[in-house]
Amino acid sequence: MDPLTPVDTLCRIILRAREYEAQTPGEYDEGEGADNVDDEDEGALSVLEDDLNDGVEEELQASFDDLGEDQLAEVLAFCWVGQGTYDVSDWDEAMDEAMTEVRARSAIETLMDMPMLASVLEAGMAAFDLTCEGVGDLS
Numbered sequence: 001m002d003p004l005t006p007v008d009t010l011c012r013i014i015l016r017a018r019e020y021e022a023q024t025p026g027e028y029d030e031g032e033g034a035d036n037v038d039d040e041d042e043g044a045l046s047v048l049e050d051d052l053n054d055g056v057e058e059e060l061q062a063s064f065d066d067l068g069e070d071q072l073a074e075v076l077a078f079c080w081v082g083q084g085t086y087d088v089s090d091w092d093e094a095m096d097e098a099m100t101e102v103r104a105r106s107a108i109e110t111l112m113d114m115p116m117l118a119s120v121l122e123a124g125m126a127a128f129d130l131t132c133e134g135v136g137d138l139s
Helices: 007-023 039-049 051-065 069-083 088-103 107-112 117-126
Strands: none
Touching: 007 051, 007 069, 007 117, 051 107, 069 088, 069 107, 069 117, 088 107
16 A cells, blocks of 8 residues: 555654653543552653643644645544554545544544554554654654
């Protein structure tokens, strides 16, 4: 498969998504043992919420903004294949659904909110024998 989006662009998105995910705190489990967290540990999370880290989010957002509609749909479809929502054999259906999201202007929000974006995009690419090996910082 020859993707519409250059592989190096897909790999840059994966790199930015990894950086973004590293700076975004996960859901805190307030279950058993939550009272044992001292104030010092809670202060460590404040770095993750710092306004200075907005740059990574903005770079990821800009990466999506720079894509054409068909490329944005392709990224979303790759993610859905990587999540297992669609199979490789259902690629056309995944692309049709992704284009619907692009036209509804919700594709970027869907991608930005997607858990493990970097991993699912990479898995979706791998399903089509596409890899970031040998591409820039991801090799």
